[in-house]
Amino acid sequence: MWLALEDLRCAHCGAFAHPLLDACPACDDPRTARRAEAAAGPIGAVRLAEAPETLRLAQNLTLRYTIKVNSMGRSEAEATLLTAVAHLAEALTYRISGDAVLTAEDASLVLRDGTVIAQSRPSRSLVAEIPLAAIVGSASRHGEVTLHYAAGPAAAHVGSAPGSPGSAGPLRLTVSNRRALLASKARDEHYANLARWLGVLAAAAAEQRWTEVGLPAYLAELGPAAWGPAGPPSALADAIVDPGSLPAAAAPSVQARLVELESLRAAGLIAGDEYADKRREILASL
Numbered sequence: 122m123w124l125a126l127e128d129l130r131c132a133h134c135g136a137f138a139h140p141l142l143d144a145c146p147a148c149d150d151p152r153t154a155r156r157a158e159a160a161a162g163p164i165g166a167v168r169l170a171e172a173p174e175t176l177r178l179a180q181n182l183t184l185r186y187t188i189k190v191n192s193m194g195r196s197e198a199e200a201t202l203l204t205a206v207a208h209l210a211e212a213l214t215y216r217i218s219g220d221a222v223l224t225a226e227d228a229s230l231v232l233r234d235g236t237v238i239a240q241s242r243p244s245r246s247l248v249a250e251i252p253l254a255a256i257v258g259s260a261s262r263h264g265e266v267t268l269h270y271a272a273g274p275a276a277a278h279v280g281s282a283p284g285s286p287g288s289a290g291p292l293r294l295t296v297s298n299r300r301a302l303l304a305s306k307a308r309d310e311h312y313a314n315l316a317r318w319l320g321v322l323a324a325a326a327a328e329q330r331w332t333e334v335g336l337p338a339y340l341a342e343l344g345p346a347a348w349g350p351a352g353p354p355s356a357l358a359d360a361i362v363d364p365g366s367l368p369a370a371a372a373p374s375v376q377a378r379l380v381e382l383e384s385l386r387a388a389g390l391i392a393g394d395e396y397a398d399k400r401r402e403i404l405a406s407l
Contacts, residue, residue: 123165124155126175129320136260137320139327140164141340146258146269146291160336160381163328170202170325179205179318206318207232213311214242219294221272222249227299235326237268237319239294249294253319253326254339257291257346261316264308265297268319271346291346337381378403 124140131138133150143154158164169175179202210230217239218224225241225248232238237256239248251270258269269291296315298308331339382403386396 122158124169124324125165126169126321128155129324130317134260136258137316137323139257140166140324141327141331142257146346147260147267156336159328159331163332166321166324166328170321175321176202176205179314179321202318203232203235203322206315206322209311209315209318210237213308214299215239215296216299217248217294217296219249220292222294230296232322239296251294253323254330255343255346256319256323256326257343259316259320259323261309261313264312265295266312266316266319268294268296269346270294271343335381375403375406 129137129140131145131148131150131152134145134148136145136147138145138147138152140155141159142152144151155164210232215228215230216224216226217228217230222239225239227242228239228248229242230237230239232253235253237249237251237253239250240246241248251268255271256268257271260267260269270293272292296312327339330342334342379400382396382399386393
C-alpha cells in the first residue's frame with residue numbers, strides 16, 4: 122500500500138514523523154513503522170512528493186505568504202514541491218537555535234541540493250546544514266518549527282555549541298519568529314505549512330536514500346535517531362523481511378536478503394550467532 126499524506130502525520134500531536142520510526146520524534150507517541158515494506162523497496166514517498174495533487178496544495182498554500190512562488194515557472198513541468206517549499210522557507214528571516222548549534226538571531230533558511238541550510242544573515246556564517254534524508258521529524262507550534270534530525274553520518278554539518286548532547290537520539294533545530302514575538306495567525310500557518318511540506322520532502326529523500334544504499338545501511342546512517350537510546354535490535358530485525366509477510370511480487374530476493382544480512386554483520390549490528398541463524402533461515406527458503 123502506497124504511502125499517503127496522513128501516514129506521515131502523528132495522530133497525537135500532528136507533527137511529521139519518519140515512516141520508518143515506531144514512535145513520533147516530537148511526542149514519543151507509538152506508531153506503526155513501515156520498515157518491513159521499505160526493506161522490499163519504495164513505499165511511495167517519492168511518488169507522494171511528486172503527485173499533482175500534492176504539488177497543487179503546496180503551491181496554493183505557499184502563495185499566501187510570498188509572491189516569489191510566481192517566479193517558479195508557468196508550466197506544470199517546471200514546478201516541483203522542493204521549489205515551492207524553498208520559496209516558502211526563504212519568505213521570512215528567523216531566529217535559529219538548537220541542541221548543537223550557536224543561536225542566530227537573524228538567520229535565513231535555504232533548501233539547496235536536497236539539504237536544509239541555515240545561516241546567519243549578517244555574517245553569512247553557516248549555522249547548520251542538514252540533508253533532508255537525515256530529518257526524522259518536524260513539528261510546528263506558535264511561530265516556530267522544530268526539526269528532529271540524525272546526528273550521525275547522515276547529517277553533513279552541524280555548527281558546534283557548548284554543552285551539545287551526545288548521540289542518544291535525534292538532535293533538534295528550532296526555526297522561529299526572529300523577534301521572538303507571538304506570531305500572527307498568518308505566520309502560524311506559515312510555520313505549520315513549512316513543517317508539513319519539509320516532512321514530505323524528508324520522507325521522499327529518505328526513500329531515495331534507502332533505495333540507493335539499502336535499508337540497513339540507511340538505518341545505520343541515521344544511528345540512534347532511528348531507534349532511540351534502547352538500541353537497534355528490533356529496528357534491524359524488522360529490516361530483514363520474511364518473504365511470507367509480503368506479497369509474492371514485493372518479497373526481496375534471497376540474494377538481496379543475504380546482501381542486507383552481510384551489511385548488518387559488517388557494521389557490527391548483529392552478533393555472530395544471530396548472523397548464522399538468519400543466514401540458515403534465508404537459505405532454507407530456497
